[in-house]
Amino acid sequence: MALPANDLDAIKKLAKRKGLPYQQLMRAWLQERLKNELSVR
Numbered sequence: 001m002a003l004p005a006n007d008l009d010a011i012k013k014l015a016k017r018k019g020l021p022y023q024q025l026m027r028a029w030l031q032e033r034l035k036n037e038l039s040v041r
Helices: 005-018 022-040
Strands: none
Touching: 005 022
């Protein structure tokens, strides 16, 4: 997935604050969003 550089930088900063690899943080966000979207229907 291609993201704008500034978005990726922001994600990396957030992940660093949380002590997580940025890919793990992104995966968790996607899984959470999918779960929410699927439960609405």
